[in-house]
Amino acid sequence: MTSARLMLGNGLAKDLAADTARRSEDFHQRAGRRPCLATVLVGDDPASVTYVRMKQNRCRQAGIESRHVALPDTTSTEELVAALTALSEDPEVDGILLQHPVPAQIDERAAFEAIAAGKDVDGVTMHSFAAMAFGLPGYDSCTPGGIMRLLDHHGVDPAGRHAVVIGRSPILGKPVAMLLLARDATVTVCHSKTQDLPAIVRTADIVVAAVGRPEFVRGDWLKPGAVVVDAGYNEGNVGDVAFDEAMSRADLVTPVPGGVGPMTISVLLDQTVRAAFEHAGLG
Template identity: 75%
Template structure:
C-alpha cells in the first residue's frame, strides 16, 4: 500500500482564490481593504520568514498588511499596550502576534490582550472556548487548516478513533477539540505518554504535532489510517517517519506542502471573516 498525499498547496490555493474574491467584494462595498496587523518581537530568523510570507500572501489576495516590529528587549507591558492600541483601532480587522516571543515576555498575557473579534489566529482563551463548545469564533489556524484538509479528502470522523500527539495551546489541544466536535473519539498523547506506539496503532486518524523529528514511527501506523503531520523540523522533516508511514497509511500529508500552506490560507480567510463581521456591527 502506498498512501495518497493530501495536497495542502492545491487546497490552500483554492482557499486563497476564494479569499481574494471576498476581499475584493469587501473593498467595493466598504471603500477599504480588510486589514491584518502582524506584530513581531525580536530577531528570530524563522519568525521573520513566516511574517514575510504572510505579508506577501496578504498582498496577493488584497488584504492590507500592517507590520509592527519590536526589539527583542520589549517588555510584556509594552507589548500588551501595543496590542490594546491595535485592538482599539477600527481600521484593523485582525491581529496576529507571531509566536514565539522572547523569554522575558508573558506570551499568554500578550495573547489575551487581543479581543476575540480580532483574534484571527485563534490563540486566545475565548477562541479556544468557542472551539470547545462549538460556538462562533475563530479557530486556531493550523487546526482549522487540518480540518479543511480532512474535509477536502472526505475523511470520515464520526465514531473514528483519533490520536493527537502533542498538547500545545495553539495546535494539539484545539485540534483535539475540533475533532471531538465532529464526533471522533479523541486521545491526547504527549512526551509523558506511556507506550505511545500502542495508542498510535489503534488510531484511524493520527495528528502529529509534537515538534520531535520522526517521533511517530511508520511501523506504528494502522493500515489504511489517515496521517496528518503538523510538525516541521530542520531539513524538511516532520514528526512522522514519512516513507515508512506512507507505506501503511491510506492518506498522509507531506512535509512540506501539507499542513503548512493551509495555516496561512486559513489566517487570511478568517481576516476577511473578521472584516465582514466588523462591517455588520
C-alpha cells in the same frame, strides 16, 4: 501493500486563497477600504522575520492591507500588551497576529489575551479555544483549522473514529483535539508523559502528529489504513512522521512540505476577511 495516497494541501490552499481574494475585493467595493491584518513581531529572530514577510506577501496577493508593528527584543509584557490593546481598539484593523514565540521575558499568554476576541484571527486566545471546544462561532487556530479543512477535502469524516493527537501545545495539539471532538471523533491526546505511546497510536483511525521531533512516529506504530496528518516541521524539511514507512502502511498521509503547511496562512487570511465583514456589519 499498496502505497498510501497523499493528502496535498497546495491545491486546496490555492483555491482558498483565490476565494479569499475575491471576498476581499467584494469587501473593498462595499466598505471603501481593504480588510486589514496587523502583524506584531518582537525582536528579530530570522525565522520569525521570514514568516512575517511571507504573511505580508500573501496579504498583498489577497488584496488585504498589511500593517506591521516591529518591537525591540527588550520589549516588556506591559509594552507588548499596550501595543496589542491599541490595535484591538483601532477600527481600521480587522485581525491581529502576534508572531510567536516571543522573547523569554514576555508573558506570552498575557500578550495573547490582550488581543480582542473579534480580531483573534490566529485563534490563540482563551475565548477562541472555548469557541472551538464548544462548537460556537469564533476563529480557529490556523493550523488546526487547516487540518480540518484538509480532512474534509479528502473525504475523511472524523465522526465515530478514534483520533490520536500527539502533542498538547495550546496552538496546535489542544485545539485540534477540540475540533475533532466537536466533529464527533473519539479523541486521545498523547504527550511526553504518555506510557506505551506506540500501542495507543496503533488503535488510531486518524493520527495527528504535532510533537516537533523529526520522524518520531514510526510506520509500525500505525494501524493499517490509518489517516496520518503530519503537522510537524523540522530542519531539513522533515516532519514528525517517518514518511516512507507511513506511506507503506497508511491510507492517507500528508507530506512535509506541501501538506498541512500551505493551509495555515490560507486559513489566517480567510479568517481576516471574515472578521472584516463582521466588523463592518456586512454579513
